[in-house]
Amino acid sequence: MEALGVVMALVALFGVALLVMAVVGTVKAAKAVAAKVDRHSANAQRAMENAALKAKSFAKPGEQGRIAALRLSLRTSLDSTRQVLQAGLPQDGQLTDALQLLARLDSHAGELDTELRMLEREPMSSRVTAKLPELRERAERITHSADSLRWAAQDRIRRFADDELARLGKECQDEAGALRHWTPADPGGSAADRAAETPAAGTDSPGTAASSAEEPADRRKGLGSGRPSSAEELLGLAAEPLSRLADRLRKPNPAGPNRS
Structure with missing residues (x-):
């Protein structure tokens, strides 16, 4: 019974609080509406007074x-x-x-x-x-x-x-300046990048240059070249003048001719 009485008292208090809140809200709403009406009525009255004064200024x-x-x-x-x-x-x-x-x-x-x-x-x-x-x-x-x-x-x-x-x-x-700095959409890169990666026509690659440096000198100069070597180059006489070669051949042999 005591618990039931406590519950009833709490319900009554809750109902009274709701009633008070409803009354306070109604009073505030009524005051706001009254203030709005007064403000509009004051503005309307002032507008009417201004219109009357304007008419008086022209009429009187x-x-x-x-x-x-x-x-x-x-x-x-x-x-x-x-x-x-x-x-x-x-x-x-x-x-x-x-x-x-x-x-x-x-x-x-x-x-x-x-x-x-x-x-x-x-x-x-x-x-x-x-x-x-x-x-x-x-x-x-x-x-x-x-x-x-x-x-x-x-x-x-x-x-x-x-x-x-x-x-x-x-x-x-x-x-606007930031929007103009766009990135190209081509995943393969631009044509300038591909041209930079491709070796230019007429230039030797590093491997070709190294193999050319390792070739024998005689192959570059004589037998291995495309041009045929002369008899003088083969005998090692290309650097000796022909006149000296002729003098040496005309010089007599002191031992004499070989006889069988």
Whole structure:
């Protein structure tokens, strides 16, 4: 019985844990959906306000139209800068500081937009004329600061893209050069290698040269050659002049002729 009670308690605890997890998940999902809806509704409301300001800037003449155009340019500058910084933040973490500065500019722009909206409802045209130059100067300062952040972020993103493209081009050139160093597919070797291994026509091989060196001198000079030897070469008289040979034959023999 005690073991059964322990098992039931564990099952109950497990069921309570599942129920708590389901409730927490439902609450988180509801908050995420609500935040998404709020974000989309805020964007839609801002888009509607921008469209209304654009229409006022064209439709209403005088100070009212200039105030609407000033509010529209202020919103457009801040929104464009925010989009550029948020788009480049995943690739460049240093844009976080720029986003923080933009948030501070956005707070000043919100205060200025409130003053401009109040000035639109001002019935005294003299006060509108007196306050508008000051508010326009503040709006231009905020707009210039936001534009500077956007231009710097765009230049930074472009520079990183150019550097990456240059590195990619260098790697592609190196790979192309490596691909051009191919090995011939002929297993027997190239024609130049076969020509180098084959002896040239008209040249003697080392064995032929050695056998020619070992031939007897007399065979190279006389009997073994293709040319027939003369009588003078056979008697060893080729080196003696014929005149000396004739003188020696004419010389008388002191012993006299041999008689039988």
